[in-house]
Amino acid sequence: MSADFNQRWHASYPELGTDPVPIEPLISPAYFALERDRIFRRVWLQVGRIEQLPEGGSYFVKDIPICQTSIVVVRGKDGQVRAFHNVCSHRSNKLLWGRRGSCQVMTCKFHGWSYGLDGKLSFVPDEENFFHFDKGRHGLTPVATEIWNGFIFIHLNPHPQETLREYLAEVADGLTGYPFAQLSTTRFSWRIDLRANWKIAQDAFQESYHLPFMHKQSLPDSYTSPKNPFCHYFGVKLWTHHRRSSSYGNPDHCPSPLEIVAQRFGSSVVNRTFAMEDLPPGVNPERRREWALDTFMVFPNFNIFVLNGTYLTHQFWPIAPDRTLWEVSTYFPAAQTAGQRFSQEYGKVLLRDVLLEDASTLEATQSVLASGAKTHYVLQEQEILVRHAHKVVEDWVGFYRERENRQ
Amino acid sequence: MTNTTWHAQYPELGTQPIPIEPYISQEYFELERERIFRRAWLHVGREEQLTKAGDYLVRDLPMARTSVLIVRGKDGKIRAFHNVCSHRSNKLMWSKGGSCHVFSCKFHGWAYNTEGNLTFVPDEDGFFNLKKNELGLTPVACDVWEGFIFINLAAKPQQTLQEYLVELGQSLVGYPFHDLSQTRFVWRTEINANWKVAQDAFQEAYHLAFLHKQSLPDSFSSKENPFCHSFAYKISGSHRRMSIYGNPEHKPTPIEILAQRAGSSIVKRDSAVSELPPGVNPERSRYWSSDIVTFFPNFSVIVFDGTYIFHQFWPLAVDRTLWEVGTCFPKAQNAWQRFSQEYSKVLTRDVLLEDGSTLEMTQSVLASGAKTHYVLQDQELLVRHAAKAVEDWVGFYRQHEAQH
Numbered sequence: 135m136s137a138d139f140n141q142r143w144h145a146s147y148p149e150l151g152t153d154p155v156p157i158e159p160l161i162s163p164a165y166f167a168l169e170r171d172r173i174f175r176r177v178w179l180q181v182g183r184i185e186q187l188p189e190g191g192s193y194f195v196k197d198i199p200i201c202q203t204s205i206v207v208v209r210g211k212d213g214q215v216r217a218f219h220n221v222c223s224h225r226s227n228k229l230l231w232g233r234r235g236s237c238q239v240m241t242c243k244f245h246g247w248s249y250g251l252d253g254k255l256s257f258v259p260d261e262e263n264f265f266h267f268d269k270g271r272h273g274l275t276p277v278a279t280e281i282w283n284g285f286i287f288i289h290l291n292p293h294p295q296e297t298l299r300e301y302l303a304e305v306a307d308g309l310t311g312y313p314f315a316q317l318s319t320t321r322f323s324w325r326i327d328l329r330a331n332w333k334i335a336q337d338a339f340q341e342s343y344h345l346p347f348m349h350k351q352s353l354p355d356s357y358t359s360p361k362n363p364f365c366h367y368f369g370v371k372l373w374t375h376h377r378r379s380s381s382y383g384n385p386d387h388c389p390s391p392l393e394i395v396a397q398r399f400g401s402s403v404v405n406r407t408f409a410m411e412d413l414p415p416g417v418n419p420e421r422r423r424e425w426a427l428d429t430f431m432v433f434p435n436f437n438i439f440v441l442n443g444t445y446l447t448h449q450f451w452p453i454a455p456d457r458t459l460w461e462v463s464t465y466f467p468a469a470q471t472a473g474q475r476f477s478q479e480y481g482k483v484l485l486r487d488v489l490l491e492d493a494s495t496l497e498a499t500q501s502v503l504a505s506g507a508k509t510h511y512v513l514q515e516q517e518i519l520v521r522h523a524h525k526v527v528e529d530w531v532g533f534y535r536e537r538e539n540r541q
Numbered sequence: 542m543t544n545t546t547w548h549a550q551y552p553e554l555g556t557q558p559i560p561i562e563p564y565i566s567q568e569y570f571e572l573e574r575e576r577i578f579r580r581a582w583l584h585v586g587r588e589e590q591l592t593k594a595g596d597y598l599v600r601d602l603p604m605a606r607t608s609v610l611i612v613r614g615k616d617g618k619i620r621a622f623h624n625v626c627s628h629r630s631n632k633l634m635w636s637k638g639g640s641c642h643v644f645s646c647k648f649h650g651w652a653y654n655t656e657g658n659l660t661f662v663p664d665e666d667g668f669f670n671l672k673k674n675e676l677g678l679t680p681v682a683c684d685v686w687e688g689f690i691f692i693n694l695a696a697k698p699q700q701t702l703q704e705y706l707v708e709l710g711q712s713l714v715g716y717p718f719h720d721l722s723q724t725r726f727v728w729r730t731e732i733n734a735n736w737k738v739a740q741d742a743f744q745e746a747y748h749l750a751f752l753h754k755q756s757l758p759d760s761f762s763s764k765e766n767p768f769c770h771s772f773a774y775k776i777s778g779s780h781r782r783m784s785i786y787g788n789p790e791h792k793p794t795p796i797e798i799l800a801q802r803a804g805s806s807i808v809k810r811d812s813a814v815s816e817l818p819p820g821v822n823p824e825r826s827r828y829w830s831s832d833i834v835t836f837f838p839n840f841s842v843i844v845f846d847g848t849y850i851f852h853q854f855w856p857l858a859v860d861r862t863l864w865e866v867g868t869c870f871p872k873a874q875n876a877w878q879r880f881s882q883e884y885s886k887v888l889t890r891d892v893l894l895e896d897g898s899t900l901e902m903t904q905s906v907l908a909s910g911a912k913t914h915y916v917l918q919d920q921e922l923l924v925r926h927a928a929k930a931v932e933d934w935v936g937f938y939r940q941h942e943a944q945h
Contacts (some may be wrong), residue, residue: 241754244748259751260767260770
């Protein structure tokens, strides 16, 4: 193995230590309850893209079970994107039941209360029978909303302590200039309800150690080579909450005949035919020619994988300690020709095959995680992002910190 | 229609928004368990389910952490017992009901008669000073009102069933429950919602014009009364009643016209008002469709002319409820009547599916913190009273106030 691919990442981050990490946070209901109160109710959460709201009245609904709520994100007639708890002010019925749509008035099915796109209560059937009733005080409960590069984020604290830009910090710096708007015209998405803790699912996308094994069918030589058989990262950056990695791509990857055709018309997760100078400076900052992709992990649950000419996102929504809604999207520019459309379909189907391999371990792992057979994970050098992810969660949750303080 | 302010007649209820906490709080749920469901009279079935000696019913009551066996004895009397063997506390009868003269435990074969006495103990000689006559099934207070069997899990109920049901119970005396219980269609469904969220959906008619605009477009509302205002409310102790408006100009569909020729349905309007007992539609209004009477804590009967519906909401967890609904008819004398009953049953099902749709949706966002209170209008009087009646028994806020 080339020394070039053998950096000692842990030496740069001594505060992480090198001890095995405990499994308890992946199975404990008490830990899960703390994640709810101390993470998900207190951070900026990505909920969708502005392309989903093309015009005044466009809306989508995002259920957030870990926060015991549902959010409606809606574009007003003034063009402004707003978010509200999707909860009627009368008897707390869930207001909108569909996943997405377009309307000028949001009407509750239960007793017909109606709200404008700005969340104001506009109509109450039989209003005169209420007592000392001031419609102005019964609008939808607003949720803080901000947009970064077309990604809509919400914050369940109506008065967040930091702006979205402050929160995203190094991630926003690193991705400045990446062409999200051009690449978000065509989007394919999958949603999977998974019997696994959200961190198990997320961890599978925070290390490349598994690639030569799990993905030997779908990606036999795209991310590995005799020079770098274990798919070592050549760039890792850990920040306070977020993290980034740069993944190796094999420049000598032998494409299949079909892949050669597809690559003529556009980018895919294994495409190697790009001009490095097109990338903004924060992406592949090392400017390595063996570069495949950068992963930006936005705390707590949103990951952006940027390639040249395409990108994908993962999001892991906790439902229960052992249940997660996993949402994946892959994004492309608008296809100009049938060839480009074919190329995108190729990229999408290849990604699906890779993800099915990834998904196979997640439920299998969770099914034996609480056995007590093991109490800790042993992590190696290249799994430093997993280690960092667990540390950041614990930094916010303070489960072990509090336990130590009690002793 | 006059617009009376019903709340003015019950000033003790106030008009403030009511807190959501009792619908989501685990602590509140535990208090309901101890202070309501182990103390109040609970409806568990109909006399017609126990026609002859040895007929029995089993009611699992997870809320009260027990199962109850209700059995008609050889003397014709209906009795209730904890469905628990006196030996090692195994659950005695595992089926939902049946008929037998000896109740034998599957574990070690201890056997009890229909009066709950321990009659047979295998290998009895091996026990020490065993007094069989002291080891009968543990009795549960049981009484019958108008054919409805009630139990009370308190060791010594503070009131008899008659005292408990008071005047609303009295008002239904004479309604032909027995004749109308010959044919029953019953649905049981487990829903992810607090039992009070479910019950509240059947204590106000404000939602009818919106939620039921498909199934009941004009049966319960009209231009005159677009929001289905009820024309009578009655609160009595922990129980409550409302009289539901029916639109006399309701236009039946062709198939409904056929069905109505042969019997009553929930939208039939040609009722002979005079045949009802005085306590049903007490105002004798020609706009009457039905009375909803809710007996605390979890049992409602909706009486129409010629048919009735019952609802029962059994709490399973703070956010989970077993909902039982039955629609009840006389014995059909011919195929035409049977068709008529089927029509009403299927219409009821459609209405209930609409009702069911909001319940889990509401619970799924109730703990969001988006709202802390319900805003209630005059026509939601019974929702307000239901919350107050529960709190009167539970004392959650009373206790919290006393601590401050």
